Amino acid sequence: MAMQDRAIRTRQAILSAAAKVFEERGYQAATITEILAVAGVTKGALYFHFQSxxxxxxxxxxxxxxxLSVPERACKVQEFVDSVLLHAHRLRTDPMVRAGVRxxxxxxxxxxxxxxxxxRWGDIGRHLxxxxxxxxxxxxxxTPSETADVVxxxxxxxxxxxxxxxDYQDLMERTSSLLRHLLPSVVQSSVLTSVDLSESRGAKVLDEILELRRQAVAVQEPAGVGVS
Structure with missing residues (x-):
């Protein structure tokens, strides 16, 4: 188990280093040598996890x-909006997401x-x-597939x-504005009046997801864990 945990940590360190280099330099300019230097691992360790x-x-x-799935909502338009705003919030705050988007x-x-x-994003949107x-x-x-692609x-x-x-500082404002402009041509007005499109919604959804995860971990921990 310890070896497996170490392998997982090494893989994550390599991915985080790659994300940093890709975001800063782009794919073409990034080199394995630079990623190795940022990750602080050997070439053998990197090639154990990634071939190229x-x-x-x-x-x-x-x-x-x-x-990071959005919790199910009774209103599926809200669930769709939450997926978009959560991704926008993570793009602002998570280097891995920023690198992936770049x-x-x-x-x-x-x-x-x-x-x-x-x-993947088109499929998620179409499904919701x-x-x-x-x-x-x-x-x-x-037509859901068409609307998903437009969004x-x-x-x-x-x-x-x-x-x-x-540098993404106004991303939540711009994303909220995008949804306010697009959704009236897609969603019943009686539904749209109750949908939260606010700039703070993405952060709230992430907090909700993390809290649900903490609760799930607490339930799974056997009795007596942490008691000396």
């Missing part, structure tokens, strides 16, 4: 999605398949909007603009 720079980049791209949008990253995050449609929350003309593409542009203009 492309493999490292794929690891960072998938890591940004790490199991890689996703890096048009000079030759040989790297950047389609994964776009497809289909459920919203089934509950009568959407306007009659809406994913629009958010990609909004976050890129925010990064250039304010």
């Amino acid at each position: 720079k492309e493999d490292l980049a794929e690891g960072v791209l998938s890591e940004q999605d790490q199991q 890689l996703t949008l890096d048009q000079r990253a030759e040989g790297l398949d950047r389609s994964g995050p776009f497809l 909007l289909q459920r919203a449609q089934a509950q009568g929350e959407l306007l009659p003309h809406v 994913v593409g629009s958010f990609a542009g909004i976050q890129s603009m925010s990064q250039a203009l304010s």
Whole structure:
């Protein structure tokens, strides 16, 4: 178990170092040597976990999605909004997510398949909007897959603009504004009046997820743990 824990920590240290280098330098300019220096691990340790720079980049791209599912909501439009605002908040606060987004949008990253995050986010949005449609929350003309793609593409542009203009400091404001502009053409007005689109919503959702995790861990701990 100790060896397994050490391997997990080493892998995470390598991914964190790769994320830092990819975010700062982009995919093409980043080197394995620089990632090794930042991670403070041997070349053998890195190649045990990742076979190439492309493999490292794929690891960072998938890591940004790490199991932070929004709790289920009765209103599926709110659940959809929460997913967007949570991602925006993590983009502002989590270097791994920032690196993943930079890689996703890096048009000079030759040989790297950047389609994964776009497809995953499109699938998440489509699934939630289909459920919203089934509950009568959407306007009659809406096609969930089309709307999901519009939101994913629009958010990609909004976050890129925010990064250039304010280093993501205004991202929550811009994302909230994007949703306020798009959703009236998609969602029944009677539903939209009760949906929280506020700039602080992403942080609240993350706090809720982390609290649910803490509660789950506390329930799983056997009686007497921590008692001397």
